[in-house]
Amino acid sequence: MGLTFPNLIDATTEELETGLERGLFTSCDLAKAYIARIQEVNSTLHVVTEINPDALSIAAELDAERANGTTRGPLHGMPILIKGNIGTADKMSTTAGSFALLGATLPRDSAVAAKLRKAGVIILGKTNLSQWANFRSNNSTNGWSAYGGQTTGAYYPQQDPSGSSSGSGVASSIGLALATLGSETSGSILSPSEVNNLVGIKPSVGLTSRALVIPISERQDTVGPMARTVKDAAYLLQAIAGKDSDDNYTLAQPFESPPDYVGACNYSSLRGKRIGIPRNVITPGEGDGPVLAAFDTAIQIIRRAGATIVDNVNITDFALDRYLNSNASLIVLEADFISDLPLNYLSKLVTNPNNVQTLVDVRNFTQAFPPEEYPDRDTAVWDGALDLGFNNTSPQFWATYQENLEIAGRQGLLGVLANYSLDALILPTHYSPGLPALVGTPVVTVPLGKSPDNTTVVYNERGTLAESAPSIPFGLSFIGPAWSEASLIGFAYAYEQRTMVRDLVQPYIVPQVELADIVSARKMGVHRF
Helix, strand or coil, rough: CCCCCCCCCCCCCHHHHHHHHHHCCCHHHHHHHHHHHHHHHHHCCEEEEEEEHHHHHHHHHHHHHHHCCCCCCCCCCCEEEEEEEEECCCCCCCCCCCCCCCCCCCCCCCCCHHHHHCCCCCEEECCCCCCCHHHHCCCCCCCCCCCCEEECCCCCCCCCCCCCCCHHHHHHCCCEEEEEEECCCCCCCHHHHHHCCCCEEEECEEEEECCCCCCCCCCCECCCCCCCCHHHHHHHHHHCCCCCCCHHHHHCCCCCCCCCCCCCCCCCCCCCCEEEEEECCCCCCCCHHHHHHHHHHHHHHHHCCCCCEECCCCHHHHHHHHHHCCCCCHHHHHHHHHHHHHHHHHHHHHEECCCCCCCCHHHHHHHHHHHHHCCCCCCHHHHHHHHHHEEEEEEEEHHHHHHHHHHHHCCHHHHHHHCCCEEEEEEEECCCCCCHHHCCCEEEEEEECCCCCCCCCCCCCCCEEEEEEECCEEEEEEEEECHHHHHHHHHHHHHHHHHHHHCCCCCCCCCCHHHHHHHHHHHHHCCCC
């Protein structure tokens, strides 16, 4: 029986690992194939801002290690793309999509990038993002940055890719790398994973280090994987999780080393578990009918998998009112950003060509540099932060932060989990990010369905992105208390394996280059790629 090359839009970690082990292809072949695929679609989708110029030499080194009988683990020689706010001390830029940081250099890799390299990953390039992780403007668009242009999704022409990990979502969805890393403050992994037909893991704040990742909020920022399968996401989370002395939030981890996230991928994980539905968090809007119908079907699948469904485990009326109407969540982000951007990132730069030391400096540069498109894309988020008059060291800040903890904690999701003795909660992903963001707890989203073929196309206010359209994917979220990633991964895997929804949704644009093309060209001595 002959060996076959895996299709890169579907290829899993284990399939690629098998091919590498058997010599069917090399990591150089794999990197070349992904680079060629990026080049095929990038002028249309604007997904990748730069390709690592050292990618092929790194791949060759990893191939040599493998040939000598050494592998660093299951991700050895695997190309991964990372979001453009994750710092690397190499020939690539870390910009958060802004020209203000172009040319700035770091003393070392971010902790998560260093962990990827230690695991044998080829950091293939950086993905575009909603500029400053969607924390600059009130009138910009998901997936737009001055440095990277406008990313669009692959499931409908000019699809809104969501954000802020927009490029990471689109890249993973159509096989421009094995998987990607994103970051989340509130929704920035979960939302683009949802609309790009992916599994996204938003880890507990402190499970993955944020050291030398361009910050918004130390209380809410987290780095996590965006992949085509639960197990692939688990492999990537395994590689980046762990304690880091440069991020004291990671020192709160209740384990010396992280759990076995790959081993948690068990088909029977839902058996005997209590899964709750906080119905009053679901506030249906126009066009949500197909999502809610698919959610009801998912509930039955989870029940048949052996779980007990506990419905209407609602957050308190006070928590719901404050969640929907309070500005406490924004104030916490604004005050953290004012402090964290200079302290945790700008002050660490080795070179800083535009001499941006504070948020005021960044705003001044942005408003004066024409490619930043100010004032067409405003700086209203920064204006509001600077108008606060305090940062995260103020007593006013602490009182506001305590409100967040109350409405998402004791009176919110954490209270519900404890009071009903639940193992997890489920929600349509559209409704899942906000409350867990406030208390830094984990969420895993998996594909749930897609919008019907007769869905009305609705564009954003600029008329540039299709926010609603046929065949746009949507997701199902599993939500748990801090450090419960292994359980959530197990539940998500059990659901995924029973449904395989991802396979039912097809992108309108797919790269054509495959591994077989690269290997064939190499064997013929042709250097097309």
